[in-house]
Amino acid sequence: MIRNKKLSEEEFFKQRKEVLSQWHTGKEVDLDEAIEYHKNLPPLKNFANKMRYAKEHNEIYASTGMGKATVEEQIELLQYVEEHGKADLLGLSPDSLTRQNDYKAAQQGLEESMRTGKSKLNGLPVVNCGVSGIRRLVESVNCPIQPRYGAADARLCDEILFAGGCSNSSPDLFMDFWQHSAKVSLETVVNTHQYVCRLMGYYTEHGVPMCAGAQGFYAAGIPPSLQTATVIISLLLQVEQGVKHLSVKCAGHGNLVQDVVSSKVRLNLLQEYLDKLGYRDIEMFPGISFNLMQYPVDIGTNFAVVFMNTLMAKLIGAQQNDIRTVAEAKAIPTKEDVADTFRTAKAMENFLQKQKIEIDKKEADIEAQMEEKEVRSILDKVLEFGDGDVLVGAAKAVETGVLDNPFAANRAAAGKVLGIKDSEGAIRYYNTGNLPFSKEIIEYHKEKIAQREKIQGKSINYETLISDLLAVSNGYLV
Amino acid sequence: MIRNKKLSEEEFFKQRKEVLSQWHTGKEVDLDEAIEYHKNLPPLKNFANKMRYAKEHNEIYASTGMGKATVEEQIELLQYVEEHGKADLLGLSPDSLTRQNDYKAAQQGLEESMRTGKSKLNGLPVVNCGVSGIRRLVESVNCPIQPRYGAADARLCDEILFAGGCSNSSPDLFMDFWQHSAKVSLETVVNTHQYVCRLMGYYTEHGVPMCAGAQGFYAAGIPPSLQTATVIISLLLQVEQGVKHLSVKCAGHGNLVQDVVSSKVRLNLLQEYLDKLGYRDIEMFPGISFNLMQYPVDIGTNFAVVFMNTLMAKLIGAQQNDIRTVAEAKAIPTKEDVADTFRTAKAMENFLQKQKIEIDKKEADIEAQMEEKEVRSILDKVLEFGDGDVLVGAAKAVETGVLDNPFAANRAAAGKVLGIKDSEGAIRYYNTGNLPFSKEIIEYHKEKIAQREKIQGKSINYETLISDLLAVSNGYLV
Amino acid sequence: MEAENRLQGTAVTGVIGEDVHIVGIRIIERALMDAGIKVTSLGAQVSQEEFINAALETNADAILVSSFSGHAEILVRSFRDKCIEAGLDNIILYIGGSLLLSEENWDQVEKKFKELGFDRVYPPGTSPTRAVEDLKTDISHRRRK
Amino acid sequence: MEAENRLQGTAVTGVIGEDVHIVGIRIIERALMDAGIKVTSLGAQVSQEEFINAALETNADAILVSSFSGHAEILVRSFRDKCIEAGLDNIILYIGGSLLLSEENWDQVEKKFKELGFDRVYPPGTSPTRAVEDLKTDISHRRRK
Ligand code: B12
Numbered sequence A, B: 001m002i003r004n005k006k007l008s009e010e011e012f013f014k015q016r017k018e019v020l021s022q023w024h025t026g027k028e029v030d031l032d033e034a035i036e037y038h039k040n041l042p043p044l045k046n047f048a049n050k051m052r053y054a055k056e057h058n059e060i061y062a063s064t065g066m067g068k069a070t071v072e073e074q075i076e077l078l079q080y081v082e083e084h085g086k087a088d089l090l091g092l093s094p095d096s097l098t099r100q101n102d103y104k105a106a107q108q109g110l111e112e113s114m115r116t117g118k119s120k121l122n123g124l125p126v127v128n129c130g131v132s133g134i135r136r137l138v139e140s141v142n143c144p145i146q147p148r149y150g151a152a153d154a155r156l157c158d159e160i161l162f163a164g165g166c167s168n169s170s171p172d173l174f175m176d177f178w179q180h181s182a183k184v185s186l187e188t189v190v191n192t193h194q195y196v197c198r199l200m201g202y203y204t205e206h207g208v209p210m211c212a213g214a215q216g217f218y219a220a221g222i223p224p225s226l227q228t229a230t231v232i233i234s235l236l237l238q239v240e241q242g243v244k245h246l247s248v249k250c251a252g253h254g255n256l257v258q259d260v261v262s263s264k265v266r267l268n269l270l271q272e273y274l275d276k277l278g279y280r281d282i283e284m285f286p287g288i289s290f291n292l293m294q295y296p297v298d299i300g301t302n303f304a305v306v307f308m309n310t311l312m313a314k315l316i317g318a319q320q321n322d323i324r325t326v327a328e329a330k331a332i333p334t335k336e337d338v339a340d341t342f343r344t345a346k347a348m349e350n351f352l353q354k355q356k357i358e359i360d361k362k363e364a365d366i367e368a369q370m371e372e373k374e375v376r377s378i379l380d381k382v383l384e385f386g387d388g389d390v391l392v393g394a395a396k397a398v399e400t401g402v403l404d405n406p407f408a409a410n411r412a413a414a415g416k417v418l419g420i421k422d423s424e425g426a427i428r429y430y431n432t433g434n435l436p437f438s439k440e441i442i443e444y445h446k447e448k449i450a451q452r453e454k455i456q457g458k459s460i461n462y463e464t465l466i467s468d469l470l471a472v473s474n475g476y477l478v
Numbered sequence C, D: 001m002e003a004e005n006r007l008q009g010t011a012v013t014g015v016i017g018e019d020v021h022i023v024g025i026r027i028i029e030r031a032l033m034d035a036g037i038k039v040t041s042l043g044a045q046v047s048q049e050e051f052i053n054a055a056l057e058t059n060a061d062a063i064l065v066s067s068f069s070g071h072a073e074i075l076v077r078s079f080r081d082k083c084i085e086a087g088l089d090n091i092i093l094y095i096g097g098s099l100l101l102s103e104e105n106w107d108q109v110e111k112k113f114k115e116l117g118f119d120r121v122y123p124p125g126t127s128p129t130r131a132v133e134d135l136k137t138d139i140s141h142r143r144r145k
């Protein structure tokens, strides 16, 4: 049964036994010892601490996923990127078999990779490497290592990552439900995520700050309000279980006014709902990614994408500049790809750090007003559905298409909503599906689309949708 | 004798005979035929027309120098960059022997390059290639080809370039006097430049718009007002000779507020002086470059430099985004280097074109006020020196250090002025030498420097100067 | 020409294995439908068995497999054999997406997957039109046999 | 150490040929002067003869040639010979800057210019401190001979 309610310690530890027995490395996890281990790490190896440091010093850190099949390869990668990429944060991507809890297949991949000396997995088989493997990583570098992945059930994997010395994760309800699994039910994902957050809360309560966070879902081509609604729901799940430090992520689409506004709206409304629902002392760290459906194949355009991402980060005051490497479209990036990308991002950040630039305030005000209305419409409907319980409401909202995603991998999505760019590259609702929007909102979007049709002198169709999705990849905004 | 006065047709044609006899290819130049040739070119192959098109369509064009030793190699380069770099403007850099009028040595280099099939010159020996050579270039591509170079005496080279179908040049008085020659006198450079501008004026009067322009001098590390003063003087020389289309260039140093302001101040004051001195119907096209003393060796940082350049171009409303290739620090760039760089710049421009971003208005106002005062102080002194003649005054100003440049190659520069960055990366006067500044101005700069010393907790010295000069090259702003 | 335009076919589509990258195949599906081909869309995370069963049920001309995880090589092993075993004798098999973990020469990739039993292999960035044209041709050949 | 710090020398500096790239050598000059070496700075666009005459006049220990045009190879041909002819027998010759037109292996570049008679060769980005240290060492060797 879905409920947004903190797991009791009893429930939690009962479930925990089961989780740790899913693979033999689960035995290595000793919570008390792990808490001690964290306390003995240098303070800035803790993710939340490092984020706070960035905030206080007005710094922006590049971050991205990076994963190799073995601990040795991963160490080589991380050390290379730390040194040659001037990295402030390192990444760790588990492979997709691990994400799907197929530890047996992952073990085969790991063994084959070790035998052949060639990476046979698209990331690190974290569970198979165990706590000691992760600690070797953590101890091999100076930066915090940020696990970066989505999964329907990350419980065991996160247990091992945390015990290994990692101090953040993204138990991102809608990302994981819609994007990372085809058949799982919302209830299952809620349960696994409550578990992970309860675990993070436990560490936090025992003096080890753990940073959770969410981006909502992979929203390329979909207007920001829908993503914002799902982000806030995910974060409300997290704080209920005791998480105190949040990385509040936003997906930019390329129109800077819209992107900056959506980050602001997200932070403001989150604070509002936290206050309303009685959650106190929550620390927030904004982050941003340039959310493309397809990264450019051309290296030049790729650098331009990194640049836009960094400019967005600067304009929203992000601590995390969530980028992809310039080899993203091709294959698993090499260590050189990652380092080159990080170095560029670092130079851009350095160049932008102290600049006094901003988006047009008048445009921003209108945009913010509309977006707030949209998010409130969705969230209020969700709360109404759930009689005040945001997760109960979310389940109903998914069923009825009040929460929707046209590009979900999961079958459980109405898939009616569609987005399209306006003449300035902001994303508008082409189809609002069952979103509970007022006429005013619907008209606003229609008008923006009509304006584009007028300027371009042709009407919008399915081809336009696809070309919009791929525009940035081809070096255009619209 | 120096005088800012239009050459009479008689004087001009007398001198012209001499100029065209400096090398045998001079014979190929037939002014009337050349004017006809231009009139038969597609309108958008004309540089001024293309600039106007960019202005009207809110477009930003990347531009850079590019030169190979032979026409064949140059064609290959230009075609490659036009296709793979999505270029809107192409460049043409003459080699440095040609710039120094050593056409004999250039001929040797050309022949050796043809024989060995390897470029033995750092640019195209324009004079040796002759009018027919340049026309082959012009006809091999669709974009206008922009000659990009400085020289104390470019008369013959420009005769050939214009007759060959090029429609712009930069007879940039101070750039060429201070930067491009060690021993030449100001008088000589004034004379050669008046000749070139008179030639451009002649084409213009006969229906072929020719675009001149100036950037002042290579001002890495020197506050913008000094460069602005020299730009305005150069442009006043140009318009007096009949030039009607100006590319008004600005060198950014990396602090966006300062860079945007200095472009604005430059355009505003230029208009003011044009009005005051009675020049009408002058069309201006702003352009910007990121003026570094040393381009980064690291490719990642190089892309970040291109990005800053493009952002500056966007913020000042430039038509020309004057960049260097990402291989600038290494050697003469290959065609791939140029194309990669252009493609990135193009994508960045596309991404930025419709964005509504701006610099902080309050900061900008203060900065603009001070800079205007500085430029006026210098220019009014120059006009005072010259009794209303800006060139007569300039000569005296150079002697007395009222116009100055610490990094001049020419011995005729007081070399007393020095610049340093403030805590936000704007360039301030560390030493005002003999600049005719009021106490208010001097204090303003002192204060900014003191602020940096306070923030960084250490006082400024020669090491700081050098590290400031190289900061961007190493991936930092300050 | 007329006849060809009216020519129909049926295809089963899906993303194989643990893979959730759904967008590429969604775009292809849409283009197939627009071209008059009947599509049975299985979505993401589809097993070999699910593909085969759907093909049997719908009497499909073709199975279009998408894969972006980089694990394709492992995931499609003996797929052709299993099709034949199940009686899908001359079914058309396509595969497309980001097939391998490291950037490799495309010719080699194509060869590898043809040896694994696929009739056609498509790289990232394939235009839907191309896939549609190919499939129409192949179906008409198959039906003429 | 003490002795070494007080050790002096004299050097002639300049940019050779038609080249106007003055900044690199300016930085080096300043560092040399700070280290107590007497510098005769010829500036940009200096011919071989001007270098040699200045060295004779100042009884210099070393000539430091800078070149950024990419034409260095041609511009310094038989410079060592001319020095010897002029009686500058064992004068120290350094060259630095962006020496060739295309990016080439540094070892090869160094070898080429050593064969052309230079004692030391410096790439772009050379730290002034390194040049100063080298020159101090070389001058002390030269004087001990
Ligand atoms: C979006 C995306 C995601 C989203 C997917 C959302 C969703 N539900 O679809 C999310 C965030 C969930 C995700 C997760 C992961 N991803 Co991912 N992802 C991408 C990304 C950015 C775009 C892929 C995409 O949808 N493109 C859009 C379509 C339109 O692209 P397209 O290739 O042009 O499609 C055409 C052709 O491929 C062709 N086509 C495709 N299939 C077929 C089939 C047939 C029969 C035919 C005819 C044609 C055809 O037609 C399409 C339409 O024209 C790519 C990188 C990139 N390309 O930019 C990585 C990428 C595919 N992901 C990758 C990886 C490794 C992962 C993860 C394992 C972890 C990670 N490192 O991020 C997880 C895996 C999760 C899992 N269990 O599978 C790798 C794959 C590596 C490899 N192959 O070597 C890539 C290449 C990124 C990288 N460089 O590391 N990812």
Ligand code: B12
Binding pocket: B065, B093, B095, B096, B099, B100, B122, B123, B178, B179, B180, B218, B292, B293, B294, B295, B296, B327, B328, B329, B330, B331, B332, B333, B407, B408, B409, D018, D019, D020, D021, D022, D023, D024, D025, D027, D028, D064, D065, D066, D067, D068, D069, D070, D071, D094, D095, D096, D097, D098, D099, D100, D101, D102, D122, D123, D124, D125, D126, D127, D128, D131
């Ligand atoms: C500034 C600059 C100019 C300015 C020069 C201003 C001036 N008066 O000094 C201007 C705009 C006038 C100019 C003109 C040209 N330039 Co220019 N320029 C540059 C640039 C951007 C910086 C050079 C510089 O001053 N660096 C600053 C110093 C501090 O750099 P550094 O290398 O680190 O210096 C150290 C070492 O080299 C060493 N060092 C140097 N000399 C010596 C000597 C000794 C003995 C020792 C011990 C050490 C030493 O110590 C220095 C201090 O630490 C470079 C590209 C780059 N590197 O970014 C091109 C570059 C040098 N220029 C180049 C060219 C070709 C030209 C032009 C021919 C045309 C053109 N394409 O632009 C004209 C030539 C004019 C002429 N007649 O010579 C090429 C040279 C190509 C090559 N070598 O293959 C370069 C590399 C650009 C390129 N990639 O095409 N240029």
